[in-house]
């Protein structure tokens with residue numbers, strides 16, 4: 077029995093959904109104990125992350141789509157609450173694009189996601205250390221050249237946020253830094269992104285096309301898994317913030333141009349009564 081403060085009916089529903097999504101029992105237990113109740117698309121992401129443990133499983137797992145579905149939240153939970161806790165001494169690089177809205181600063185996300193997980197965060201060096209020796213190095217990039225300082229070092233896991241802001245060359249160099257000496261770990265990458273950017277084409281080729289072919293029953297995803305999501309997949313967003321995400325904003329931070337939020341979007345109404353007029357492509 078899990079000792080978590082979630083109403084029993086909700087807990088049962090969550091456990092069933094997690095099981096159907098393919099999440100590992102121990103994984104969902106960890107999340108609930110950490111106070112995290114993943115949402116359906118996040119569950120798919122976590123299940124794919126655990127598939128990477130198997131020799132024929134994917135090693136590149138991406139969650140993509142328009143603003144706010146919980147991509148960052150899920151990737152920190154997966155890396156910090158699941159992976160870093162179950163494998164001692166794990167070395168993770170967590171790459172983030174700087175200059176994002178303050179609402180999504182790393183510290184905010186860390187407080188939301190790791191409150192119930194013992195850790196020590198040194199903001200000046202971007203090092204997040206866990207008692208079992210696992211660590212996450214939070215690396216920031218503004219331009220993709222900023223990433224060079226993280227190359228040449230070996231990481232067991234690399235998380236790239238805003239992955240389509242990187243060229244294919246930079247992405248491949250980062251892949252080259254994925255290596256492990258641990259017998260109980262398979263190196264892997266988790267990527268999150270909003271559509272668009274210089275890396276749009278390689279991301280689409282590598283992740284979106286195999287996913288589409290699989291959806292159409294004309295192929296399978298092999299080394300990759302793609303989980304499309306949008307703001308409607310995040311029930312934690314209030315109706316007000318959903319509306320804000322849809323309104324083009326003068327000051328940059330929350331701009332959601334229609335063509336960017338429609339890449340993986342499906343035509344449907346959401347609970348807040350907003351309607352997406354565009355189709356996915």
Ligand SMILES: Nc1ncnc2c1ncn2[C@@H]1O[C@H](COP(=O)(O)OP(=O)(O)OP(=O)(O)O)[C@@H](O)[C@H]1O
Pocket residue numbers: 112113114115118141142143144145146147148149150180185188270310312313
């Ligand atoms: N399962 C969850 N439980 C509680 N809060 C959540 C959950 N998933 C996401 N959130 C919260 O929803 C908000 C949006 O999530 P997040 O920042 O991860 O979205 P995102 O997809 O990374 O957005 P963006 O496209 O802007 O990068 C954040 O405040 C996050 O903490």
Ligand SMILES: [Mg+2]
Pocket residue numbers: 147148149180237268
């Ligand atoms: Mg994010």
